[in-house]
Amino acid sequence: MPEHTFRLNGEQVTVDIADDVRLLWVLRDILGVTGPKYGCGINVCKACTSHLNGRAVNPCAIPVGDLDPTDEVTTIEGLPATVGAELHPMQQAWLDLDVAQCGYCQPGQIMAAVAVVRRAAEEGREITDTDLDGIRNICRCGTYVRIREAIRAGAARM
């Protein structure tokens, strides 16, 4: 079976699995990293949103064979380490505003939020309502209003 190696939350990992198995299943079923959630498997619900080399991606739509050994995959579990803290400012904002209800979508929401804020910062601007309207992550509990508040609060601390 082909061997694949990439960096996951700061560590080099290697798995034996077919090339076309999507990264989500490699993370969850083989490596036991369960922060990224399954909600659709077709890159629609965004519950599995994670970062690849600092950009938001959806592991359900990435064959593991597409990864290079130096590619850095960051899941919600590895997010705090990217800022060298117990919690990323976005996670803290989520706590401060008590965003989560069932919590199932929230790892993906937070990972998407961080990327949206970074993108705006790279473009030298503040987060806009259009940015927030453009976030596709589903929350079936309907926490959207608090998510919007938390993203603005988290952005102020990033």
Added chain:
Amino acid sequence: MVNGEDRSARPPHGSRALDRRKFLGFVLAAPTLVTAAELVPAEQARADVPSADITELVDLNDVMTLAALPTSGLITVQVDTDGTVSFALPRAEVGQGITTSTAMLIAEEMDVPLDKVRVTLADARPELVFNQLTGGSNTTIATYTPIRVAAAVARGRLLEAAATVFGAALTEVTIRAGVVLGPAGRSIGIGALAEKAAAVRTQQVTAELKPAEQFTVIGTPQRRIDALDAVTGRKKFAMDLAVPGALPTMVCRPPTINGKVGPVANAAEVRAMPGVTDVVVINSGVAVRARTFGQCIDAVRALKVSWGPGTAQGKSDETVLQELKAAEPSLGLPPLTPSVEGKFTFHFRSNSALETNCAIADVRSDRAEIWSGLKAPIVAKEAIAAKLGLPLGAVTVHVTESGGSFGRKLFFDAALEAVEISEKIGKPVKLMWHRADDSRQGRTHPMATSRVRIAYAGNTVLSYKQRHTSVATDLSHGFGEIFTALAAKLPVADLGFSETFFQLSQSMPYNFGVNSRLLNETDKGFNTGSMRNVYSPDVTCARELLIDRLASKMGKDPYRVRRDFLKDDRSIAVLEKVAEAGRWGRSMPAGTAQGIALHSEYHSASAVLVEIDCRPETVGRPIRNGVAGPRVTKVVLAVDAGLTINPRGLEAQMMGCAMDGIALALTSSLHLRDGYFLEASWDNYFYTRQWNTPPELDVIIMPDTTGKPGGAGELGVAASMAAVACAYGRATGTMPTTFPINHGTLSFEPKPVVPPVPQSPTDGLDHAF
């Protein structure tokens, strides 16, 4: 000061009658302190949402609370040597925040810090009989007193143990923040007392509850106790559990609803696919087990199965509407007085949560163990034991945290299926439904019509009639047991489950003269279940829309007509509050409007004012693979849920209810064609998304006037849906009669039904941002 003299746990004194605040409890024989609540004084059925109908005598929550009474005493609070207090809640946490509110009750009563209280979800406990069902927004109503009694007994025992340690009188000790303070500055943590306060034999004691005026935790805004786990990815749902040998498992399902599985042409070939360990025919399709879910998807897609017809073969929205029309009870002869009348259609809706139906099962010859998010775990356990032919004691059912419910988790379809697969292949399985399965074969809120007629003369309403006709709702697994047991006590004993539920959950908050409502059901061919707030969103939406029409005919303002006809003070107060806070009647541009609506249930009341923008440039704003539609720009929601345990949690529930109401009114439905639902994705089923979210949301919690908690987890859906519908009608000048309003436009390309699940894309890297 609250000290031992005030509220110690004492052996009961002979036959002295218990006063209102004294309760009997237990100290159980155990290594550390374990206490239990035994008796809750039976309350009279409450009638705080007055109406000239059955809910005045008894409502759904009274039934559920009464059902819970005989066994509530079996809930236990344990003090551990590390100074924490543990409680296994016999309910399901599905996002509604009951583990947090439960921890608050215990922290309050015991005077321990909130973060020292550990609340877990109890395994299925058949001895609790009716007291392990999560539904009807009943958890806090039913458990508010028993949990506090158990905690109060524990507190009393800790005080007594500390007094002994200190050689002091009970009057000299008290608890502050989990530490017992004694004379001369002495102190001892409750952890150090956990063994000393334990009982060697079980004994009955009395306890007094803390008076409300001394509350310091109840009624204060608290963050969820599971929030840190949720935001760090540490919160474990069923599919996150590592059960040895439980490999990913999926089912290849039929192309039509409940289609019959026939021969499999290529089982051996699929069994040889990479990662696949098992392929087996089961009742609902063909199960595959593999190393990863990705390989399960590949296997499901590769299977060649012959399928027989399903239970809705050939049916479509149109044919079901005809069935409903044929089943509609008559509204009677037209009245001789002026009247307004309307017929409203509510299409099928999905109560699919973000976590799809799923369960882990490990079935052996002599025992079975199941892990799943279950709101009716006792019924699940009984059904599983019966299915396997095992004694009840050989089946262990663990209730896991749920990734949402919205009614779905009253049922245990995945648990039963996982058990069947595990038994057939003799291995543990981790069964997960694909999103497409969950949407197409999962339970739905049934299609319904509601006919309403209001007769009036001058400024008086003479009568209100509502005839609700619905595809049958399956309530059997959830509420059936309760109604069966209590039917004799109810004034509706001759009615079926659904009609009983309907009558008990619907009230008439307005002085509308002679009031009559009926439910008729037809067609049991669909996989149905109640969705959050059950009948109320549709029933209330129809009623409130027709009240707007009545107002127009009477030449009155929609707010004023509601205000004038409302019966009870709590309903009037919430309505007045949203009108004031939302500036009812303010001038708005053409194509935009306000709407206002009211709903009372669960011993609670709610009113919602929304503003909507239906201008073409808003409706037509570009959204990729989604529905834009009218935008609700503002929601003001006032809620009176009686005594609020956690205002922050209540606000969260009302926010979610508002998002549900927006979706129900505007965008979310299932389309039935040729015996199957077209929707197979969140980009087909348009639940509220960020681009539909109101930029302004104001939730106002009313001051408590009852001293008792009401239900709230579902309360706000009905008034939100109705207010959006009313606002839409006022903005466009046309009363909407079909919901959601965009149902007539199919806004996506339906996915194939064979194979039943779509392949995962491979272009994820192209969409990085």
